[in-house]
Amino acid sequence: MAARPRLTGVLLVAFVLVPLLEIFVLVQVGQVIGAWWTIFLLVLDSAIGAWLVRREGARAWRALRSTLAAGRLPAGEIADGALVLIGGTLMLTPGFATDALGILLVLPFTRPLFRRTLTSAVARRLVVVPPGGQGPFGPRNARRPGPDVVRGDVVDRGTDRAADEDVDGGSDGRAGA
Template structure:
């Protein structure tokens, strides 16, 4: 439901802003501002996107968690989409999302929302439920699994995928 409200409210806000700014500046300056924000947004998107990619590669190379650069990169992508969408409201939101302090604030807010709504339950196959507060699962030594025996004749019909031994 909130997404439907956004899809209805944002175009109405954009139309109202176009009418106000167009009445104040005129048609051509208004269109020039929209095109200029798209060009600037594309430049900033490329600049910050490459920086986020470099941070991701550095984190992967040093063995650190890649989560922060991935989330920042996703938010930069959303900001770029908003900047490329014609309109003053979406451009303002997109420019705000390109600033690192605003991104950090949104990430903290989103993480708090996600953590408060998630529930993790640990279970072991065929055994009693474990207590997530203990951090361990009961181990009764039983491993449950399924298997299929493949004859050599079946290997001929499967083809050579590169993962099978050559004859």
């Protein structure tokens, strides 16, 4: 039940405090440089942000593809892609504060700081199942089709050798099969 107060706090910040901060910053900038220059800066900021997200998104995509082609686990590349996506979304919202955070998430020299934070947050929430061990869904070799499976249906049994055998011992009633 501890997750509900944390979620409420996040929603409060996201939907109440951030818009109030954005309005405050917009009013302050508008009073200093004028309304039209403020609008011009917002449009310019969005255009630069779109260009930056497109460039860094393409770079993250290329890095992901090359890592997969090399046969390595693309954990950092996936995190980079997620950060570019989140940063781009923040830059789409009107306002200078969310644009500043979005730019920090997208820039290649500030992204590693946020990547470590994202990686540690995701790692805290992962459930690790030891190989061949008891996981959150029961024993590893318990993936047998239930009584609702009709002969001839395709059943995903995973990659276990024991699960690759037919349920009834290998005889399916067809000759030569």
